[in-house]
Amino acid sequence: MIEAHGLTKRYGGKVAVDNLSFTVRPGVVTGFLGPNGAGKSTTMRMILGLDAPSAGQATVNGRRYTLHAAPLHEVGALLEARAVHHGRSGYDHLRALAATTGISRRRVDEVIDLVGLGEVAHKRVGGFSLGMGQRLGIASALLGDPATLILDEPVNGLDPEGILWIRTLLRRLAAEGRTVFVSSHLMSEMALTAEQLIIVGRGRLIADVPVADVVRGSSRPATRVRSPQADRLRDLLAGPDVTVTGDGTGVLDVHGLGGEAVGRIAARHGVTLYELTPVHVSLRRRRSWS
Amino acid sequence: MSAANVTANVTANVAVNVTGPRGTAGPAVDRHRVTQGRVLRSEWIKLWSLRSTVYTLVAAVVTTIGAGILLCAFLAGQAALPGSPHEALFDPAGASLRGVSLAQLAVGVLGVLLVTAEYSTGMIRATLSAVPRRLPVLWAKAGVFGVVAAVLMIAASAAAFLFGQAVLGERGTTLAADGVARAVAGAGLYLTVVGLLGVGLGFILRNTAGAVATLFGLLLVLPTLGEVLPAGWARHVVPYLPSNAGQVIMSVHPAPGDLAPWTGFAVFCGYAAATIAVAAVLLKRRDA
Numbered sequence A: 001m002i003e004a005h006g007l008t009k010r011y012g013g014k015v016a017v018d019n020l021s022f023t024v025r026p027g028v029v030t031g032f033l034g035p036n037g038a039g040k041s042t043t044m045r046m047i048l049g050l051d052a053p054s055a056g057q058a059t060v061n062g063r064r065y066t067l068h069a070a071p072l073h074e075v076g077a078l079l080e081a082r083a084v085h086h087g088r089s090g091y092d093h094l095r096a097l098a099a100t101t102g103i104s105r106r107r108v109d110e111v112i113d114l115v116g117l118g119e120v121a122h123k124r125v126g127g128f129s130l131g132m133g134q135r136l137g138i139a140s141a142l143l144g145d146p147a148t149l150i151l152d153e154p155v156n157g158l159d160p161e162g163i164l165w166i167r168t169l170l171r172r173l174a175a176e177g178r179t180v181f182v183s184s185h186l187m188s189e190m191a192l193t194a195e196q197l198i199i200v201g202r203g204r205l206i207a208d209v210p211v212a213d214v215v216r217g218s219s220r221p222a223t224r225v226r227s228p229q230a231d232r233l234r235d236l237l238a239g240p241d242v243t244v245t246g247d248g249t250g251v252l253d254v255h256g257l258g259g260e261a262v263g264r265i266a267a268r269h270g271v272t273l274y275e276l277t278p279v280h281v282s283l284r285r286r287r288s289w290s
Numbered sequence B: 001m002s003a004a005n006v007t008a009n010v011t012a013n014v015a016v017n018v019t020g021p022r023g024t025a026g027p028a029v030d031r032h033r034v035t036q037g038r039v040l041r042s043e044w045i046k047l048w049s050l051r052s053t054v055y056t057l058v059a060a061v062v063t064t065i066g067a068g069i070l071l072c073a074f075l076a077g078q079a080a081l082p083g084s085p086h087e088a089l090f091d092p093a094g095a096s097l098r099g100v101s102l103a104q105l106a107v108g109v110l111g112v113l114l115v116t117a118e119y120s121t122g123m124i125r126a127t128l129s130a131v132p133r134r135l136p137v138l139w140a141k142a143g144v145f146g147v148v149a150a151v152l153m154i155a156a157s158a159a160a161f162l163f164g165q166a167v168l169g170e171r172g173t174t175l176a177a178d179g180v181a182r183a184v185a186g187a188g189l190y191l192t193v194v195g196l197l198g199v200g201l202g203f204i205l206r207n208t209a210g211a212v213a214t215l216f217g218l219l220l221v222l223p224t225l226g227e228v229l230p231a232g233w234a235r236h237v238v239p240y241l242p243s244n245a246g247q248v249i250m251s252v253h254p255a256p257g258d259l260a261p262w263t264g265f266a267v268f269c270g271y272a273a274a275t276i277a278v279a280a281v282l283l284k285r286r287d288a
Helices: A040-047 A090-099 A105-114 A130-142 A160-175 A187-193 A211-217 A230-237 A259-268 B003-013 B036-048 B051-077 B085-089 B092-096 B100-121 B123-130 B135-171 B180-205 B208-226 B231-240 B242-250 B261-285
Strands: A002-011 A014-024 A029-033 A055-060 A075-078 A148-152 A179-184 A196-201 A204-210 A222-226 A243-246 A251-255 A275-279
Touching: A002 A040, A014 A040, A014 A055, A014 A196, A014 A204, A029 A040, A029 A160, A029 A187, A040 A055, A040 A148, A040 A179, A075 A130, A090 A105, A090 A130, A090 B036, A090 B123, A105 A130, A130 A148, A130 A160, A148 A160, A160 A179, A160 A187, A179 A187, A187 A211, A196 A211, A204 A211, A222 A259, A230 A243, A230 A251, A230 A259, A259 A275, B036 B051, B036 B135, B051 B092, B051 B100, B051 B135, B051 B180, B092 B135, B092 B180, B100 B123, B100 B135, B100 B180, B100 B208, B135 B180, B135 B261, B180 B208, B180 B242, B180 B261, B208 B231, B208 B242, B231 B242, B242 B261
Parallel strands: A029 A179, A029 A196, A075 A148, A148 A179
Antiparallel strands: A002 A014, A002 A055, A196 A204, A222 A251, A222 A275, A243 A251
16 A cells, blocks of 8 residues: 655756655556656655655555665565666675565575576676566565565566566556556556556646546547448438548448447448447547646 | 554564465565664675676785785895985885775775765665665665775785785884884775775765765875975874875874874774765765
């Protein structure tokens, strides 16, 4: 459980995070969505006690992060892919972090296997690909078996296979009852991974809603229909909230009506249909914050 | 504090076999609190898991010994002039310890790098999220490096002295002679404190180039500037400059006007302590 109360960060006259309040609950993946520069990373750093808030506060599992006696067991964090000294091996990096709170070497080996870095763990991190760096970051986040995970842009720079891996991992971690807080600037990614969304823009809270609501609200129903009587159908479908576009080959794109409505109207007027397809408007094209 | 907080506090403070939610965790992970001892262990692992650290330490040791031997060999080749006033000033211990002035570059840079490399790579954020109270990291870095540098550099000074005296032959001296043992150990101690000064400056400036430049500005440039002061002032300023004060401990017969050996060393330690104190305040207050 992460709670932010009026979290604010000012740099000189510039406000990076502006009076943010939200709660991140256990058991679901919560997406932290906003364009680059919206204050996501700053917020995460304030939650972890790396940056001091100008006002407000954040607590993790009921107390400020810095007051936890064994922080790695409370929160695992992936802040930047390469918050690692390049000259050290992944194994030694994890071992040094683990040592601060007495985590065994056995556990270090476990998380290395868990993220699939077994073969390269003893090589210097400087030679790691971006994807391997992300995996190492996730391994360090999981070291202390924390109930809360904070991951800043974990899919950045990953190949499709890596993205799928992270998605599955995050859902599994949430299903185990953990609090999983993941930032991203990609709505499409969050729509696939998260269940709850905290959306920020210019440091302010824009929405704190279930992903399903955003997906539904982000597009009017749209339907692609093919008919030998396309012109007649176009007239029948016309209405104040409906736009119909056609390419002259018998295919119509109908915005504002779902497949059921289009099918009913066609049947009522005896219009033959060859095809009736619901169309999802890509969320990526809707950047409500920009 | 609520009852829930109290419970959380107790479980966190006692090592118990509690795991978080199961699954990805694998077997139970023991939960221990962060202690100064564990942070020291972490810094120990960090120090020895970087090749560059090991190479730099080796370079410091080799330089101390090698430069001492070379200088002694050069001096041994010169004819001694028994009874000349020049010969009376000859300091065989000092000659064999002359490598310190080169080794301080390696040790000082290493002290700086232990800290600034964490800032330049972003590692500091991982370090400080593991130890959010922060100060244990500073104490651990200074502690681990201080002990390692002291052990290695005192040993290196002793080796430089012994080899150097062997090369000097009958012009050499022994550890039993007045002030010699203090000078030999003092050479290692001086290098250690140079390194600690580097650690402190690293935390203050968080930038390798800036911290290295500042460190050697203090140690090498300041004494040169001190020489252009009017004589009346110089007497009260020059002996107290960091490297002048710190290096008296390495000379068997301090020059007139120098501080007493241990007094000078205490002044030098004072500079390092003040630097580390400033570093502690800034580390605690600044955003990581």
